[in-house]
Amino acid sequence: GWHESARSVITRDVPMGHWLPVARRVKEVVSIPVMMAFKIFTPELAEEAIARGDIDFWEVCRPMIADPRLPQKAREGREGEIVPCLACNLCFFRLYYHQPIMCTVRPTLGHEGEPDWGYRGLPKAPRRKRVLVIGGGPAGMEFAATAAERGHKVVLCEAQGELGGSLRYAAKVERGDEELLRFVRYLEGRCKREGVEVRLSEGISPEGAKGFDTVVLATGARYAQPPGEVPSILTPPEVFEGSISGERAVVIGGQGVGIAVALYLSGKGLKVSIVEGERRLGRDVNPFYLWRYLQVLKGREVEILTQHEALRFEDGRLLCRCPEGERTLEADLFVTAMREDREVELESWRRWAPEVLLVGDARRPRRLHNAVHEAYRLARGL
Template identity: 45%
Template sequence: MERYPHIFQPGTIGRLSVKNRIKYAATETNFPYGDGYVSDREVAYMEAQAKGGAGIVTTQGAYPDRKGEGKGFKGMMSINDDRYIPGLARIADVIRANGALSSIQILHCGREGGIDLDYCLMPSVVPQKLSYFKPPREITREEIRQAVKDHVAAALRAKKAGFDMIELSGIVGYLISTFISRYTNKRTDEYGGDLKERCRLMVEVIEGVKAGVGDMPVGIRLCGHELLDDRGGNTFEESVESFRIAEEAGADYLSVTVGWHESSQSVITRDVPMGHWLSIAEAVKKAVDVPVMMAFRQFLPHIPEKAIAGGQIDFVEMCRPMIADPEFPRKVSEGREGEIIPCIACNVCFSRLYYHQPIMCSVRPSLGHEGEEAWGYYGFKPAEKRKKVLVVGGGPAGLQCAEVAARKGHEVTIFEKNDRLGGNILIASRVDAGAAELLRPIATLGELCRKAGVDIRLGAACDPATVGREAPDVLVVASGPSIRGVSKGVLTPQDVMAAGEKVGPRVVIMGAGGVGLGVAVYLLRSGEYEITVIDDAGKPGRDVNPFYLWQYMALMRKRKVSLMMRTAVKAVEIGRVRIAGPSGEGVVETDSIITSLMAPEEGIWKDTAGSFAGEAYFIGDAKKPRRLLNAIRDGYRLGMVL
């Protein structure tokens, strides 16, 4: 606390005192049941957030209407009927029991709603830019009045459920935001026109909710900068003014966000520097008198500490950092920053929502399993029998397995041939701007392994003879993948991105998955290259998160990268590659050839594991080349059962 006095000083929102300046920010999880009821899984998740030390813990958004027009996610909570109050009360109770103030978000998803219907509601019919969302239908004046009533009724249920405060949401394309924005509001009645009229729905909702719940604090999330200039959205000045209008209507606090889901620039990905958007929150704070808060890439505690001290914000909101580690606040307050499981802005959590799946986290496999003892969120039971475990490879899978196994009481040794931990993450961390953040969980896992007593041997090659000398009970092969297509004159990603092998001006990359596109992006950022990417798959980047794929594709279009899909490499020759594709056979002239084709471990470890007398396991890319999420999850789950 001494290092971060401003984060941990008490604050005030309305009539309530808050123990510190950290608020867990609302996000959907898809943990509740599809019928709107709260699940045990959701309660356990919220309990973990409350135990983590935040001053305020906010639920996911709950939709307020009975038709489901406000429902934007398959597993979204509902607050449209009294029958949901008991489940919501469980969340309020578990938050309060663990020392935090409970906040519930009321969310009508509007343009992004109607997930179980064949339409969505909007102030005006503006075609969807993103095909995922439903076709728009213009909301009638009667339906607007009903939406206000729905929000008020939902707020009254929240009060009955025992929540301390209420949060309204007017961001990213949800109902209230679509009325505020010139981009989506073309109405000519009293709900359209100038900014004040476009804010009318917001004002009516705030005033109605405030009148209904009395002195219970009510806040609202609004967009400080839509980043929709190319689509005729609000100016920055209009967005800031909308906060002042919300304050005038009675909002007790204001949460500042940036961008819509339709914005055509990065907002929360790694290429956006941490703390980049704080100037927008600062502009809002200068315009209002109630507390102002913001999330958005404040992943390191010194960033909000400086922002609060400098008067840019009053509270910091944390969503993804506390998905990755609910104990973020407590660990910071106790001086254990090195043990924080760090968010890497991979956005796997958010992207899964749009595949109707529960959120997962690349760096925390226990997400969504906080209430299940076997997953060890609150600690593992000691193993019944202590075993000697040898882990080959100090990448994410090997480190995670070693850390969990050691926590369970096993004697664990990691052999890593390089002088650094990280495995293929050392390569991935060089792909694009901000990718070095991928190294943060490696540092944390290394720290946690050492704390758990793991013997980490760097620069230590391991072969079958080593295994014989060490005589482990358990052999864990986490040595990474085999690389297909390697022959004389063919380079690997490691050759180019780690060993510094020179490539010529014309480059052929075999494979258009995440590794191949990563190599292409790395080269495009490094110099001027004429790049051809060849793959027999139908689409590029099938294993790349959509939050990043659109950026990669935009860069490759700009730099005129040739993507040859549904095309096979038939032969690799000096200075050229023979191919066969939809247009027949052909030749691509090239100066350098790079293969990004990965396969499970097919070298000495396959035979060694087969003849090993003890338990032998393959995890991570050695088992099957996949994403970081899968590697860490492999390691965690194996560690669980050892």
């Protein structure tokens, strides 16, 4: 049983269909129909497994939480419209903590009976607004698609050549994380179906907001850095976009983003230290993942320096305050994972548009589900 398992069973690092041989072995020795769940996430995979004789029925748990209309969409050949489960286990984790269930990719979960929440569709807005969404990450795409569904005329500008924002980086962290791109493709499809005008490789300055009723800043978090001069300090997007050189890295900040960067860099063979002011790492990381991440970091001999507050750079080294006093850390590469909101940018946009909203990490750096749910909530109220 997976409750007793010493390794992950239903997280993203377990490839889809990984457990089907187990079902097949059961089928070989019983004479009753066999069904199984455990990361069989697409109708195509289930069809193949049934055709091969691995299982007789597809037991679907999380994919149906993410999209109860999955069977209907599959039957109608609309697989691309299925809201994909990301195996993030937010739904599961909240039950363990006796909190109402939530789903990262489907904000309406638990509110299906409340018409305002829009599970059965959103009403058209009383007035059609011209909306400019800046940033094509999960928050920007969710906002754009939902606002367009309500009848607004939406333009979505993304500075990069493709949509996805921070999810494109998260998809590079560990084996299996590329499954996160399924959500990018889904949101991209939704934007297209709802008629959002998507402009790629298009950065935009506040003057560009002229003529729009509403501007939505969904440009993700900014990154702070300790004061002082340092030869090489990168932000997480720069780490994931660029080529990494050097042997030793110090990651400043040990919550979700810092852990992701440390996993990525240590996976590339760098010797990594994580500097975190709090007593423990990963306060914002789902426990289903945290225990495994810590195991991986330990296996790669990543140095975890909790209760270390990054003070400033001195002579290219990082000075930290720690329980023993102060210490300095040397590295070829420093990475700041200290996220900040973009509140300071609001004023310059307000000069050009009557309504300016911050959404997602730009509003307050948090986790994926916060960004998606917030974008949905604000867009359905627009």
